[in-house]
Amino acid sequence: MEAAAVVTASAGAVLLAGLAATALLAERVASVAVLAALLLLVCLRAHSPLRRVYLAGAILPGLALFFLWPVLGTEGYHVLWSGPQVPVLGTLDVTVEELGGAALNALRLIAVGLAFTAYALLLDHDRLLASASFARRSALAVALATRLVPTLQRDANGLVEALRGRGLAVEGLAGHARLLSPLVAGSLERAVNLAEAMEARGFGRATVTRAPRPPWRAHDRLGVAVAAVLVLAGLLWL
């Protein structure tokens, strides 16, 4: 991990999981905002070219939730804005209570997304895998799924480029929806090829060894303790 200078991968994963869990448990907007800001600062340490993509994936759904929640919600009595009547949805209005709920839940979603971003961009998943001695296959599946994001992004870019090369613009929802089926088919094809390569490389043999890894240090133990305290605080006070 680039952040391995601070904590090892497994301690880092526990800490990030603790921060995400605290954000979900906390009830105050300010508390969740502080956690989201902290996670954003951690994410900004990553120098990956994919940082922007991951950050957009973490923040945009939260912003969408913030704007949709008050309009679609039916909570509270202090109306700030009253809009037109829409079939099925009823009257569109925004209340103070809805704004508060929107901010809290949007920040929660953003915090969880940022925790995943930090996990994907900063942690050494290989070390995480190596430390998962009792559930190695599951840990490997998670590590491979994490790698799927950049691979899918690369495939999507390649597909858009191939279509543009034929004079076809990929625009709007319909244009991007067209990419979905070939991307899924391509991912399945890659999965089969990867399974074949792993079999040929001896994956699944009864006797395996592990390359030596550095042991846990005081920082790692401190990181796990901080995660536990944060979750407790989120449950009781934040």
Added chain:
Amino acid sequence: MAVATLDRVTFTYAEGAAPALVDATLTLEPGELVAVLGPSGSGKSTLLRSLAGLVPHFHGGRFSGRATVVGRDTRAVRPAELAGDVATVFQDPEDQVVMTIVRNEVAFGLENVATAPDEIWGRAEEALKAVDAGHLAARRTTELSGGELQRVCLAAALALRPRLLLLDEPTSQLDPDGAEVFLRSASSLGSAVVLSEQRVVRALDFAHRVLYLEQGRIVLDAPNAAAREWLLEHRPAYAGAMCVANKGNDLSDAVVQIENAWFSYGDVSVLEGASLAVRRGEIVTLEGPNGSGKSTLAKLAAGLLEPQQGLVRRAGRAGYLSQDPGRYLACERVDDEVALGVGGDRDRAYAALDQFGLAWAAERHPRDLSSGERERLGVAAVVAGEPDLLVLDEPTRGVDPERKAELAAWIVRYAAAGHGVLIATHDPTFPAHRRISLGGRVTEERVAA
């Protein structure tokens, strides 16, 4: 003692109508490098898979005969049990990388075959250095280029110190110098090496022995010198340089003109003041090592990228064929795929399919085609619209010499019909009127027709 033997092996994939490998008999001795040549779909990959035990274990199907690898019958042991004694480098490096960090990727195989823990990092480092990739050890695998990943995959195989090394078109994404380092590393191992390659000249430079396959049968198994003679007489496209003659077309106005173009990806500057013009009737190739900016310049010409400084002027429509076009197919049917770029015009789509020998597959799903057929489908989909400027990025990657000669002949005709053609390629034998070499100093060579 032989490292591996195939004794009358015949194999038919579960979904296949005809056998992919027929009556294959072969003995591999330690230290010999055997080149496996043949057209796409001739059974080269199946031969390698049967030596790795992946056929029949991973793929299923009907298997007869006997394959014995390092003294073990492959029907009785799983491929994973052969790993270590056998190592395979597959065609597409992106489809075989498991770990996130390069040094861990090299260590993955060593851990699987129960190498002593205190040896693992040393062997991983040594293997990376052997393929000139020691500097990549701490890099993330998702951030490497295709060529860099191919070297990492070879390092992962070399680290195992296998007795049998199987290489399935392993240099497809490397420039000529990189490919030479790769093959030199593989051949210096002292193991038996089986190399399936479409870049025939390079494979022949390293091989002690040559196999030639057609329709699943080994039709030639001979030492290098005798094999060269046989190829020259019976399959001249496999014997050396391409023999497609270019035409001295009348060149008219420029179909694209690039002036003083600058382009960088983040902090990495790729083009610094590049200029280029392609005229109607002209074929221009862009050559140079990996990372020299060939693809970027090609994309600027096609309008897929805009220069950060400088000017691009186009007269007419440009069509662009990306690297690995067989991977980027968007439709459920072959004819729909081609019709997509011509506004659904079925007649033009069928004409393009016919031109590339794919009319028979019009109603098939593109992913049911072989890799070579998919590549041709990608070309058909781009040229159906008859672009004034046709830009091709590595169009011969993974294409067998006969298909490559057909493609070259088609491109010569396309240019003669008054279109401009720009090709980014590692292949210096492709017909061209001008060859532009990128990387370091930009040089230009005008080629007589």
